[in-house]
Amino acid sequence: MWSLVVPLKPLAVAKSRLAEAAGAVRPALALAFALDTVAAVLACGEVADVTVVTDDPTAGAEVAGLGALVVADVPAAGLNAALRYGADLVRQRRPAAAVGALNGDLPALRPAELAEVLREAARLPGRAFLADTAGPGTTLLTASPGVALSPGFGGASRARHLASGAREITLAGVASVRQDVDTAADLDAARALGLGPRTALLFPARTA
Numbered sequence: 001m002w003s004l005v006v007p008l009k010p011l012a013v014a015k016s017r018l019a020e021a022a023g024a025v026r027p028a029l030a031l032a033f034a035l036d037t038v039a040a041v042l043a044c045g046e047v048a049d050v051t052v053v054t055d056d057p058t059a060g061a062e063v064a065g066l067g068a069l070v071v072a073d074v075p076a077a078g079l080n081a082a083l084r085y086g087a088d089l090v091r092q093r094r095p096a097a098a099v100g101a102l103n104g105d106l107p108a109l110r111p112a113e114l115a116e117v118l119r120e121a122a123r124l125p126g127r128a129f130l131a132d133t134a135g136p137g138t139t140l141l142t143a144s145p146g147v148a149l150s151p152g153f154g155g156a157s158r159a160r161h162l163a164s165g166a167r168e169i170t171l172a173g174v175a176s177v178r179q180d181v182d183t184a185a186d187l188d189a190a191r192a193l194g195l196g197p198r199t200a201l202l203f204p205a206r207t208a
Helices: 016-042 057-066 079-093 111-123 157-163 184-193 197-202
Strands: 002-008 047-054 069-071 098-102 127-131 138-143
Touching (some): 002 016, 002 111, 016 047, 016 184, 047 057, 047 079, 057 069, 079 098, 098 111, 111 127, 127 157, 138 157
Antiparallel strands (some): 098 138, 127 138
């Protein structure tokens, strides 16, 4: 069973590249992404618990209501520092935990596809990762029990994780775990896969 760490920026600054497409609902859309992501993770049979690292009180209260453990971003030193901190807290509670870091912007995430990816990660010793749909980024990084997570998210993280010795997961049929959302085109792609219920309320399917 895996313990996953999900980082969330304050909603006021989250998903700035969606400002034109989302307009005034951008903070609400960022929250919907996070809630649909965390709900799907908690519904995955391979996941024992979810730790969300955030300083946003609204997002924290909402994901806690789903059953996630919420912790403040104590390092306040960027995404990777937050993920290291969250993973360290997990290991303080469960020293033998298998730990993963997952993006919080996967609004089409399917629990069954995440389970498939995590089972594959469990077969790979050490650290493993899944690249995003676009290719250069990463949506999931995992570390076996006793192995440091050592995240290198941001920008060309696929190359960074490969260079650090992490093994790439190359499964087919897990598009919902790869499809993070940074742009309007990403959001259209996630909608084509099938958005989670909270995101769908804000960004419904187009009609012919």
